[in-house]
Ligand SMILES: Cc1cc2nc3c(=O)[nH]c(=O)nc-3n(C[C@H](O)[C@H](O)[C@H](O)COP(=O)(O)OP(=O)(O)OC[C@H]3O[C@@H](n4cnc5c(N)ncnc54)[C@H](O)[C@@H]3O)c2cc1C
Ligand code: SF4
């Protein structure tokens with residue numbers, strides 16, 4: 001295999017919102033490369049729809065403390081409150097900065113940035129839904145991604161597009177660089193770099209029905225986990241209430257922010273029973289549970305009683321066209337329904353990873369549950385767990401997270417690079433990886449052990465046993481299934497033996513990350529004997545602050561998972577019963 | 581139902597030129613063309629190469645020629661196209677493998693038009709103001725996902741690959757008509773050039789190809805007209 005060597009001060013893995021924001025911060029101060037397996041503008045940040053929250057108070061009175069309160073309460077008190085304060089306080093400047101860089105936000109008559117309501121965001125600590133989400137129609141993520149990329153183009157940032165990072169080099173606890181695979185040629189590239197940021201996004205592809213892109217396979221967390229770095233709070237995976245039935249394509253909460261209503265088969269607005277004060281705008285974990293409960297009690301619609309309706313018919317054609325053009329187009333394209341006249345069949349869809357690579361508020365990766373920093377390694381965006389989302393993220397807080405903590409990752413890289421000297425990486429640094437690839441290339445193909453078969457079983461079983469409601473039984477069962485899939489993965493084979501655009505090879509490597517993400521999710525969920533946020537145990541239905549007000553850290557321990565715990569950092573808000 | 585799919589295959593490591601392969605697939609009429617490609621790749625021939633990510637028409641990865649027309653494979657359903665379904669790579673860019681083309685020159689053209697906001701005035705501590713009407717003037721062209729469906733459907737681009745192409749002009753339009761931008765003149769100078777907007781012969785292929793429903797030809801006309809206002 002051809003091996004090419006590069007030398008940089010810093011490397012950012014991933015060019016979604018978090019990676020690009022980090023790059024803008026770091027590029028002026030070091031020799032920097034951004035490596036991305038997709039063209040930057042194809043990152044899944046571009047799929048985000050509804051908005052990005054900041055207490056701009058453009059529509060009504062607001063302040064960042066209320067935003068912080070909502071975020072902490074939404075997190076079911078698992079978020080670290082000092083980190084939440086940073087998120088909500090820096091939100092305001094972050095939105096303004098994006099506007100200055102050209103982001104075409106929708107506007108109010110006054111010319112200010114338009115803001116809309118979103119689930120779980122309230123004024124005066126729960127009084128009424130707040131107009132806090134800054135938006136650009138229902139393509140806010142697209143505009144953020146485009147604007148950040150445009151800014152990078154204007155700055156001349158160096159990109160390696162369609163290069164997939166497959167390994168990190170850490171010697172004696174110090175970061176030395178990463179190894180990447182050039183998709184178009186099959187060449188291996190060694191990137192010497194003493195500062196490395198992982199901004200590789202989420203891993204929704206562990207489930208069958210998901211709003212996530214095919215590319216979201218947990219690469220960053222997977223690469224670090226295999227090196228012994230723990231993953232934090234993996235049991236908390238968010239299911240968004242309104243995915244298009246069976247397809248999982250997301251219909252943003254903005255639809256409900258603009259007045260959309262969920263209805264069961266009898267047309268009843270069932271959220272009135274589950275969250276009397278804010279109803280359809282309750283946080284996602286609650287709404288998804290409500291839908292799952294309606295379905296299990298026989299109130300779902302359709303021949304199999306397995307979906308509910310999202311009703312937009314009372315909003316009027318003009319509002320739909322102005323404020324929700326894309327998502328209503330998805331419905332027309334994929335379901336052939338006109339949402340102006342007919343309610344839309346929806347079901348919860350796997351959406352967002354609250355858990356991930358543990359970091360401090362400066363995006364520095366932690367190598368254990370006591371807060372030890374791993375020098376030179378950073379993470380931001382959905383791949384990281386700071387934790388600002390705790391057990392349940394509020395809508396619009398992720399687009400915020402990627403810019404606030406993306407920027408901090410860039411700053412930390414600058415601090416580190418300016419206070420350290422280059423560290424050489426040996427010419428045979430890619431050996432482990434080339435061996436692994438050659439091994440896969442040499443094995444004869446056996447369809448029994450093909451990637452799609454193992455992956456399909458993984459996704460189907462995770463969907464069945466580790467979704468919205470979990471129990472000791474379902475999780476024990478899933479643990480066995482995963483161990484069996486892991487055994488089969490040891491024999492995985494591929495049919496394409498070529499060098500050029502061998503995406504079958506890459507899917508085989510990604511499948512290992514999916515298995516790692518699933519193992520840690522299931523093990524963390526099995527150990528947590530309480531219900532909190534997105535983690536609902538039918539056999540432990542209460543939240544248990546006495547024993548479980550802590551973050552879980554899942555370590556790789558041979559083929560199994562070892563768990564350790566760290567106390568939540570509290571602040572202004574004492575844990576209270578969570579009612580809306 | 582059974583669906584017959586013909587795919588133009590090319591592997592640079594084994595083939596001298598492209599050839600058609602036929603596949604008979606079990607498919608549901610509501611499935612996407614992308615689902616068919618996955619069926620081939622996952623359960624028949626793992627070496628089939630194509631790009632994809634989001635699978636619902638927002639990332640711009642999978643523009644290809646289906647039954648002679650440019651579209652995103654993830655945005656068109658089996659029941660919407662006639663069979664046999666013929667799938668080829670987009671035209672005018674070098675093929676790397678199967679349905680994957682080299683995008684370098686496409687992104688180079690995009691970068692030529694300075695696709696970023698240029699305004700050196702001190703913006704102040706809060707957002708710049710922009711009226712909803714001013715914001716509306718460039719709404720259509722903000723939607724571009726750089727999929728290249730427009731540029732690779734353009735007969736002028738096929739014969740003159742130095743032409744910046746519709747996608748670059750769309751991205752120039754997005755800034756030229758943004759009231760906050762101060763560099764329209766520089767961009768329009770670039771687009772006045774021989775390889776700029778006046779190469780367009782209003783064939784309208786681009787507009788029908790655009791999966792985001794952008795009025796591409798109209799945007800090009802707007803830019804041409806604006807070019808005449810600078811001297
Ligand atoms: C449909 C949808 C709608 C959403 N709407 C909203 C919303 O309205 N508001 C909100 O706040 N949040 C929303 N979210 C969540 C939010 O969009 C995401 O959490 C966020 O955009 C993630 O950004 P990121 O930069 O971390 O990752 P991504 O944007 O996913 O980028 C990941 C990057 O990593 C690269 N990469 C991955 N692995 C590798 C590798 N091995 N080597 C090299 N590169 C690699 C990819 O190429 C890509 O560039 C939404 C999410 C979805 C799915
Ligand atoms: S204008 Fe339309 S067709 Fe052209 S690149 Fe943009 S989204 Fe694709």
Ligand code: FES
Nearest residue numbers: 633635639640654
């Ligand atoms: S896969 Fe993203 S546009 Fe088709």
